[in-house]
Amino acid sequence: MSEPVAVSASSRVLYLIVCAAPPAQQTADVVPMLQAEGWDVCVIATPQASRWMDLSTLAALSGHVVRTDYKLPGEADPLPKADAILVMPATFNTINKWAQGIGDTLATSILCEALGRGAPPVIAVPCLKMDLVRHPAFARSTALLRECSVRVLHEPERYPSPLMVPWSEVIESLHSIAQGTREA
Numbered sequence: 001m002s003e004p005v006a007v008s009a010s011s012r013v014l015y016l017i018v019c020a021a022p023p024a025q026q027t028a029d030v031v032p033m034l035q036a037e038g039w040d041v042c043v044i045a046t047p048q049a050s051r052w053m054d055l056s057t058l059a060a061l062s063g064h065v066v067r068t069d070y071k072l073p074g075e076a077d078p079l080p081k082a083d084a085i086l087v088m089p090a091t092f093n094t095i096n097k098w099a100q101g102i103g104d105t106l107a108t109s110i111l112c113e114a115l116g117r118g119a120p121p122v123i124a125v126p127c128l129k130m131d132l133v134r135h136p137a138f139a140r141s142t143a144l145l146r147e148c149s150v151r152v153l154h155e156p157e158r159y160p161s162p163l164m165v166p167w168s169e170v171i172e173s174l175h176s177i178a179q180g181t182r183e184a
Helices: 022-036 055-062 092-100 106-117 136-147 167-183
Strands: 012-018 039-045 084-090 122-126
Touching (some): 012 022, 022 055, 039 055, 039 106, 084 092, 084 106, 084 167, 092 106, 092 136, 106 122, 122 136, 122 167
Parallel strands (some): 012 039, 012 084
């Protein structure tokens, strides 16, 4: 098991929302990379994605409980407030539910609330089969999310793998968000 990366008290809080696509299995590798970039990472997984990950390892790495479900009324939120949200991997299902305002999981509820509030800034990194990329609902949903200032990193014709954005582009977008939130 990897050792958690120490994050400073001045770190920005990043909600890493993980959906059920193959890259979810590498979340334990992604958390330390995000921490190395100065983020205090809180993992929130869809119910299906949580089955693909070792939640206790992720909790140890991040220093936070991995949330997969709603808290009970009156319970305190176990996670600090997010400065940014990274949805990676973002599935066809989550993207379309989010754009339509369907908050039937904790992950989509958090995303719907952020969209309605206009904060914190959100980056979405879709990971889906080309058949689903060509589905008309996906184009409408990503267009709506972009209109609402969500950074949707999805240009499958540009990337070596049409399923996932290069890590360098994700980090570049996070740096841009961090600069924007410091200036605000």
